[in-house]
Every structure is written in C-alpha cells, then in structure tokens.
Amino acid sequence: MNPLAPGSTIGILGGGQLGRMLALAAARLGFDVVVLEREADSPAGRVAVKLIVGDYTDEAALAELAAATGLVTYEFENVPADSVAWLAERGIEVAPGARALAVAQDRFEEKSFLNAHGAPTVAFAPAGTPEEAVQAAASVGVPALMKTRREGYDGKGQRWVEHAADAAAEFAALGGAPVILEAAADFVRELSVIAARGRDGATSVYPLAENHHENGVLRRSIAPARASQAIVDQAERIAARVLAGLDYVGVIGIELFEMADGRLLVNEIAPRVHNTGHWTQDGCEVDQFEQHIRAVAGWPLGPTHAIAQVEMLNLLGDEADGWAKYAAEPETRIHLYGKRGARPGRKMGHINRVKPL
C-alpha cells in the first residue's frame, strides 16, 4: 500500500474513547474519519465525518464502511474475525491485521505465540472441561488465575484458584467456556511498553510506563518509568519479537510483569492503542494515537522519546466531575471523552500531570 494521502478517509471500528482519540489524531493529519459503532451516540461518533450505526457483524453496516474507505482500523481487539475477513475480501485493508486479532483474542493462543517467539510469560495451560481445569491448575501450580480464553477485560471473566480441586467449581463459575490457567506472577511491579511498526517494517518503542491497577482497572501510569538499562533492553527485545512475529502494522500495547529476579514476563498484548500509553499525549512529540494513524496509513513513524515526565490518572465514574479542580492545576492536562453516563468505574477521562524530565 502506498502511503495514504491526507484528505483520504480512515474507518474506525468502535466509537469509544480510543476511537475518539484516534479520530482526533487523524483529523490533525488531514484525514477524514468514519466510525462504525453499535451506539447512535458515542465519543468517537461525535468527532467523525460519518457515523455508521451497527454491529461489527452487520453486513449492511460493513458494506457502508467499505463504500466509504479503503483502510479500516479498530479501537477494540474483539473485532470478529469474520468481519475482518468480509472486509478483506472486498479489498479493504484492515490494520492491525487478522493475525494480530486472532492471537490477541484467545489468551491461550496469545501466550503460546509469545513463548514461541521468545517473549516469556508465566506458566499456563488451557482447559475445556472441569477435569482439565483441575489438571491444569495442578500443572501450573496454585494459586492460579483462571481466565476465559476469549473476551473479558479490566479483570472481568477471571477468578483465582487457591486449590487445584477448586478449579472445577471455578470453571463452572466462569460459565463453562474454554479457559486458561496461569501461574500467579510474583511480580514486583507492572510495566508496559507501547510500540509501533510501520508498513515498511520499521519499529519504534516509547519509554516504559509503570502501571498501578485497582480492582483490575488501570488507575495510574508513571512514565518514563525508572528502569535499569537491562529492563529497557528486555522490553525493547520483547516488543521487537512480538511486532515481527505478528507482521504487525500499527501501535501495540504490551503489558509486562517485572519479576524480583529482574526478568520481564509478558502479561498480555493489546493490538491497539492502550490506556497505559495515554501519557504520550503530553509526554512525547508524537503520541500513540498519531503514531497508530501514521503506521496504518503507511506514513513514516514519528519520534518516541519523552519530552516530559508524566503521571497519567484515569478518571473513573464521577471522578470526572472534578474537571474544574484539574483545570485549575497548571501542570495538569485534561482529556475527557464526552461519555454521557458516569457509571461507577467507567473510564470517563484521564489527566496527565506533567513535569520537566
């Protein structure tokens, strides 16, 4: 694909905050954006030139999207494979591609892929029945984290197994869907790396972020994280292997565990812009959203070095009502998503508190 010229249209599957921030970045580069989203009123839909309301599996909606653009990306890794295939058959480029989606949508495939490409993870085993669940728990060791192989995010769809014998009951509690059991990661902290790969195979890696979760939801990122050169080297090696292994195009988020012995393990990968990369909006010259648009559009990647030290804080639920306080803080940059209902725990916005490096 030749680089996509400004003035062209880019399609985005998903109308949430990631889609919104992608759309704003695309607009800055002179692109038009068409959003396909289930909801008639959505954060991304309100900044797009055109909103197609429909399910990702709705062929009429997909046809409308295909008529509007030759290039589609997404904010959400659970885009159905059939929808991507449907678009690809009609000559529509979908980036990141079907392989990245297939790997990211199934936690067993994901960890298998990672290990096969030299990106270490905790021990893991799949299970499709209660009996297999018990065996898997015994094999990876307890306590083990049971997760559905597909779907689930922000801590949903997962349960801890304290004794191998309990695994059958936990399997049932998760609904009987195929699961993966993961050994507990005795990590000292959670890091992440946001990386990108262009259509020409060039890659770029942002500085590491240190992440803090609460109730399974990201609360806070600090970036660039203080880290030894050995840690940075491992992260960059992992990113390079993952990007090459997936023949990836776009921005990827890679969540890491830093172990007491100084090793990094990959927790999970997200084939899209990532909440732990929001700090780049105010900490880098080209943020992850523009970088993603550049990559999928076939443009050269932008610089990724940090120009500031950032603490990113997610605004969950009614925390976003504190906007007036944040607006009065000179060091605080505000990013709000325009969501209508501030349900408890819902990501309504984030702030980046910036100071000189």
Place this chain on the structure above:
Amino acid sequence: MNPLAPGSTIGILGGGQLGRMLALAAARLGFDVVVLEREADSPAGRVAVKLIVGDYTDEAALAELAAATGLVTYEFENVPADSVAWLAERGIEVAPGARALAVAQDRFEEKSFLNAHGAPTVAFAPAGTPEEAVQAAASVGVPALMKTRREGYDGKGQRWVEHAADAAAEFAALGGAPVILEAAADFVRELSVIAARGRDGATSVYPLAENHHENGVLRRSIAPARASQAIVDQAERIAARVLAGLDYVGVIGIELFEMADGRLLVNEIAPRVHNTGHWTQDGCEVDQFEQHIRAVAGWPLGPTHAIAQVEMLNLLGDEADGWAKYAAEPETRIHLYGKRGARPGRKMGHINRVKPL
C-alpha cells in the same frame, strides 16, 4: 456564566481551519461542537457533531444554532454585528463579544480604540471621499497605505499611495468604500503576541512570535522570538490594555511592528485564534485553541510558557503535497486542514519544526 461543564455543546461560527482546530481542542476537553458554515463540506464541519449549513445572517440557521447551544464563538472576525445581536437577544452568549467585533471590523475604529487605550499605532486618518483621501494622505504623509475600513485580509483590499494626489485614484480603485490611510511603518521586523483573557478577568500571554510574510500572507513564524525584556514588557503591556479595554473573553492575536528605536506599534488585532499562534500547538503545554475554549467556557486559563523552540511554516497551495517529506522529518509536526482544493496561495496546513529551547 458558570464554567461550562464538559459534555456541553459549543457553537462555532465558521468552518475553516481555525474552526477545525478549535473543534479538536474542544473535543479533547469533552465538549461537543456545532458548526455554522456556508459550505456543506468544510474542515471544521467534518469534525463537529453537527454542521448547520447556512449564512451567518440566515435566521433559520441561527435559530438552529441557538437551539443547539448556549455558547457561541467564532473563527472569523467579520461575523455580522446583527447576527451577534440576534443571538444575544435570545440569551446566547457570544464570545469574544460584540465590542471586540465592532472594533476589529473597522480599521479606523480599531486604531482609534488602540490609541485611546495607550496602544500606539502608526499615524492614520479616515477618508470617505476622493477629496478626503487626498487630504488624509497629505496628513499622514506618503508613502501611505490605503485600506478599506471594513473587510479585506491577507493583503486584499489595500493599496499603496506614493503621492498624496494619487489618493483619489486609489480610493476609486478600492471601489469607493470608506478607507483609512496609514503612515508607512518603517519597522525592523514583525512580531505578534497571542494573549487570552478569562471570564474572571485573568489574563495570560504567550511568548512573542517573529513573523515573515510573503505577498501579504503569513509564511513563517519563529517562536519564542528573540527579544529584549523591554520589547517583551511593551508587548505584554499592550496586550493587557487591549484585553481590558475590550472587556475581552477568549484568545486574541495582536500583530506588532518593532521599530528601529525599540518601540512596538500595533499593526492590527484579530479577536480570535491567530495564524501566528499555531506554533503553540507544539511549543506550549496548552495551545491557543485550548486556551480559547477554556476562556470562552469560563475555565481557568492554562499555562503559556514555551516548552520548545518552534518554526511554524504555512503550507500554501500545493506545498501541502509535500506531506510525505515532512512526515519523514523527526522534528516536524504536521497539521493539515482537510481542505479539498489546493488553490495557489490557499492555506492548506502548516508544520511546526520543533527543537529544544
């Protein structure tokens, strides 16, 4: 007015690049944007939640705007006074207000206002007839610049008068509309200052930009401009006087002449975000577009110190076709407006070349 809460809608009169960049800034803060614009396809209309197609004087269009929002701003100082009055009568806040527009729309009123508020300008005199034009040229001295009092921008609607006796013919050549004659400013360079005033009367001033024009159109700005403290002090004093004198709310652009003797004269004021402030997008933590939205929405103003040295280059006409070259420059940030036709000289985008301070 209480601060406008995120999730509210802001109306923008004008669908060009300034409206587009205002809309993107508003979206980042969680606002929705409605644009009123004559053209059905426009840079700002394509990133707004709603586009109302109509003339600024079209009452049906204004009524639609008034139904959608309680706060309206504009990208263009020639918004008709009657339209602003029409909106104000219906309780719609228009910012910056009617006084700023009235002053900015008439070059004689503008210079009279400036001088009355201690902001020096070149000598000037109005003329409504060929005879008055000759007298005015004699009084301000030749060569003098004759400009229509209203309308005209980027060097349009102005002519040089070399001999006072020629003023009658030049008056006719400009169509016989009321004019102003201005003494030639023997300046050493052109500077500008972008300033803002909030609803609480607080003001903030960005560092000076040094500007270079070609054929009456801005080609290049360098900011922060090298300037003595005496120059900076004068610029800040001028900005403070203008903002207070207009009881201003929003961002204003003030074009300045630096004279050989170290004095600053005001060339003109633009009651809106300004082309010479585009450098703030990559040179400051809060750019002029977010600052304007903050001000009109009643939010506290953001910081205005420079975090980088920027050279802003306008991309005129087919220069924007060089996007691929610019995208490959690590120091270059790209801003394209999504305009459809690259007519010669038309502002299609700009780049900010950034280096550390």
